[in-house]
Amino acid sequence: MGFMDQICVTGPVLTLSFSVSTIGDNIIVPAVAGKKLEIYRIILQSTGAQNMAFKDGAAISLTGVMDFAALSGIVLDPTSLPWFEISAGNDFILNLSANTKVSGKVDYIVQR
Numbered sequence: 828m829g830f831m832d833q834i835c836v837t838g839p840v841l842t843l844s845f846s847v848s849t850i851g852d853n854i855i856v857p858a859v860a861g862k863k864l865e866i867y868r869i870i871l872q873s874t875g876a877q878n879m880a881f882k883d884g885a886a887i888s889l890t891g892v893m894d895f896a897a898l899s900g901i902v903l904d905p906t907s908l909p910w911f912e913i914s915a916g917n918d919f920i921l922n923l924s925a926n927t928k929v930s931g932k933v934d935y936i937v938q939r
Contacts, residue, residue, distance in 0.1 A: 838936040840867065846930040847921065852885060853929075856919035859937050864919055865909035868934035872900035875927030884917030892924075905934065 847853035856864055873879070873895045881889040889911050895901075903910045913919050923929060 838939055840934050840936055842932060842934050844930075844932045845921075846928060847923065848926055848928045850923055850926055852882065852920045852922050854918045855921050855933055856913070856935055858884075858913075858916050858918045861915055863915050863938040864913035864917075864935050865938065866911040866913065866919060866933060866935045867905045867909050869901065869903040869910065869931065870933075871921075871929055871931030872898070873927060873929045874898065875925060877927055877929060878924035879929065880922045881911060882920040882922055883911070883913045884920065887914070887917070897927075900931070909935075 843856055845855050875897045877895045878892045879895060880892050883889055911919065919933070919935070921929065
């Protein structure tokens with residue numbers, strides 16, 4: 828039994844792997860019509876120097892721009908509250924400043 832099994836959430840935990848390398852907005856978790864997303868865990872690594880920001884759809888920044896050196900990454904482990912709440916009908920987006928590969932996975936739920 829993992830830590831995510833011990834957190835009370837309002838739906839099943841879903842997992843998506845991703846690998847993106849395009850400057851600008853990259854959809855990490857696609858929107859579900861009329862539903863909010865809750866992001867509980869993120870693991871990512873960048874192969875090259877990169878500036879990144881997480882976004883709620885195209886217009887809402889969830890973080891400031893974060894600087895990453897080549898071969899660096901981030902782990903946001905699950906907590907009792909989601910790291911990010913994505914508005915109903917919006918994608919969870921990772922914005923990149925360079926054409927270097929960023930890969931990882933995200934654990935999330937779709938609110939009922």
